[in-house]
Amino acid sequence: MAYANPARIKLHEHQFVPFLTPTEIQLRVVELGQELALSHGSGKPSFLVMLKGAFIFAADLIRASGLGGEIGFVRTQSYKGTETSGEVRMHIAPEPELVTDQDVILIEDIIDSGNTMQAFLPILAALKPRSVTVVTLLHKPEAQQVDVQLDLAGFVIPPKFVVGYGLDYDGLGRQLPGIYQLAEDY
Numbered sequence: 001m002a003y004a005n006p007a008r009i010k011l012h013e014h015q016f017v018p019f020l021t022p023t024e025i026q027l028r029v030v031e032l033g034q035e036l037a038l039s040h041g042s043g044k045p046s047f048l049v050m051l052k053g054a055f056i057f058a059a060d061l062i063r064a065s066g067l068g069g070e071i072g073f074v075r076t077q078s079y080k081g082t083e084t085s086g087e088v089r090m091h092i093a094p095e096p097e098l099v100t101d102q103d104v105i106l107i108e109d110i111i112d113s114g115n116t117m118q119a120f121l122p123i124l125a126a127l128k129p130r131s132v133t134v135v136t137l138l139h140k141p142e143a144q145q146v147d148v149q150l151d152l153a154g155f156v157i158p159p160k161f162v163v164g165y166g167l168d169y170d171g172l173g174r175q176l177p178g179i180y181q182l183a184e185d186y
């Protein structure tokens with residue numbers, strides 16, 4: 001499918017410039033799906049999607065993997081504007097039957113400070129999964145403050161705030177097919 005991919009955009013008071021095109025994202029998502037097919041092809045993993053940010057990535061990744069298996073959703077929240085609040089709130093908890101004794105593929109849109117993963121992984125571990133594979137579309141190693149499990153990353157990116165392809169700035173921008181970076185010259 002061909003998507004409109006606007007150039008510079010404004011969300012609330014901030015300007016954003018193109019960073020990853022829809023085509024670059026789609027090609028990488030297909031590769032990630034193939035990697036999951038190779039590592040989990042003999043079983044039926046449970047996909048756990050971290051809402052809200054990962055909903056578009058997960059929809060594409062799960063289909064690219066060709067894997068069956070159930071899909072569940074969890075929702076954490078810690079960002080206000082472009083900064084983490086430092087407090088990770090759990091709005092939707094995982095369904096135990098999708099985790100206990102299952103091979104879980106946890107799908108995240110971005111690992112930035114690492115706080116969200118650090119808070120969530122023990123909650124998952126308490127439900128005793130057989131295995132956990134953490135997949136993120138974006139990883140900002142230079143911004144990471146805590147060490148967390150990460151098995152598969154789509155793009156390693158610099159420590160700048162990004163939006164699009166599921167990621168928002170204060171509620172806006174999730175629908176954009178490409179990924180945009182906060183402009184420095186606005």
Ligand SMILES: O=P(O)(O)OC[C@H]1O[C@H](OP(=O)(O)OP(=O)(O)O)[C@H](O)[C@@H]1O
Nearest residue numbers: 051052053077078079112113114115116
């Ligand atoms: O590594 P961290 O610094 O913790 O950042 C990563 C988290 O931030 C975003 O979630 P957010 O709290 O914005 O909620 P959302 O997914 O509903 O937008 C993103 O979806 C990750 O879950």
Ligand SMILES: Nc1nc2[nH]cnc2c(=O)[nH]1
Nearest residue numbers: 112160161162163167168
């Ligand atoms: N939209 C968005 N959410 C985030 N959560 C953690 N880092 C980011 C980021 O760069 N953009």
